Amino acid sequence: MTTVAGGPAGGSGAPGGAVGSVTGMSSVAVGQKRPWKAALDDLADGWKQRELWGHLGWQDIRQRYRRSVLGPIWISITMAVTAVALGILYAGLFNNDLSVQLPYILVGFIVWGFISGCIGEGAEVFIANEGLIKHLPAPLSVHVYRLVWRQSLFFLHNLVVYVVMLVIFPQPLRWTDLTAVPAFLLLAVNGAWVALLLGIITTRFRDLTPITQSIVQLSFFLTPIVWIYDDLLNSPNPAVAERARLAELNPFLHFVEIIRRPMLGEPQNLTNWVVVLVITVVGWALTMLVLRRFRSRVSYWV
Template sequence: MASAQLGGRTYRAALLDLRTGWTQRQLWAHLGWQDIRQRYRRSVLGPIWISITMAVTAIALGVLYAGLFGNDLSIQLPYILVGFIIWNFIAGCISEGSEVFISNVGLITHLPAPLSVHVYRLVWRQTLFFLHNLVVYAIMLIVFPQNLHWSDLAAIPAFVVLVLNGAWVALLLGVVTTRFRDLTPITQSIVQLAFFLTPIVWIYRDLLNSPNPAIAERARLAELNPFLHFVEILRRPMLGEPQELRFWVVALVITVVGWALTMVVLRRYRSRVSYWV
């Protein structure tokens, strides 16, 4: 009965796919952990390379941009480092999400499991990367102490919002790019472009508070970038900065609209993914 419902083209079947996939946590959690172990199987340092690479890049860019913009390194470096930690999660969900079903063609064609299992596996893997990078964040707090308060625990629900969006993005892109393979490299190119358009290495508030009205006005256009809002709701509490309601409103609206669109696509095309791969 469950298998029949799982194969239908109804919202109930789509929800059942998500629910059934969630109940198979032991499966996708194990697969996600094995993905990381396999990637660094013959490496001496293992997953530590993830954090080392990110830390070295953040330090280099922090020193460079602190000099270019005339900012104190104690401000610029933590800003960039936390931005990198958040961006790596976002970019990972999008880039790998565009290949989530294509790269799991063997499991999809031979293992009778909900499609959501592969998405949960991807998001779990990116979550492990994120948690691993928090080691660098902890070191940063020792070197450059931040004025953190209990209210900054808002970082936890902010990360939950990121996870929810990472899931629907990976699911939606996974279905669409499985049908239209040319969208995969296009998606990855867009992610690279979005990195430069999002305030990861440049400080948004500095431009917003610029004495030059033209620069401040153009800086406002950055808020049309949806990635800015997701980065800010998490980076601000991680750096002990006050939250701004508009970032949360935009992020939550995108979450609701994104999941609504994903459910429509999942209902219509979920059963065809196994043929498209």
């Protein structure tokens, strides 16, 4: 009896174990797919809510300058005054013509303003929206899109100063310089993954926020914003030219150059585009891994 009972039990146990194993494997497979789908759906659903984050981004600017007469124009005025002051200073230091140094710095400031804004505010994108995340059932990407849209509006405001600069210091612009448009779109795509990645990480580790801001400030001086990279690269001193090439290891250089060159009527450098495209692919791949793994925990971390 024991043998007979054990036989059926063992016989029935094997198929049951097999079914359980298959079920377990299918559950793991489904479990592996669901986080990826949830991450992709978050980005897609957030993009569909363009009216929401578009309105919120515009309201952010209006709130910041609510009682101001000039409003967002102060953004451009502040940037223009700083660029002109540094342009005069560095034109004298490097013995460059003001018509060359000032447009270079001005456009560099416009592009850097967008980059630093996406990084600096991206580190706090979820922390700053704690109330909305806890009470508004919306995808996390809505807050990132809102940030990038707000920085894009700042960028467009600053283009007013660029137009004034073109009147005072005309540049040899051509139709091919319209590549600045796709270059900015590519910059915005990178701003989105940077804000999303930093936002998730710094929400968990709050000490990284001031560290990120310090790195951004240091990167400003390491990136050719106020100093002209080509001048140092073509220096008659071989030691200076060799050290100048180290700037190519700075990823911010390539992001700035793909927009600044066409805005100043200079030919594009293929190396800049290759580096930016590689960073875009690698950056989004890493961001999707982090979003897949920690997306559901952000609401608890804030």
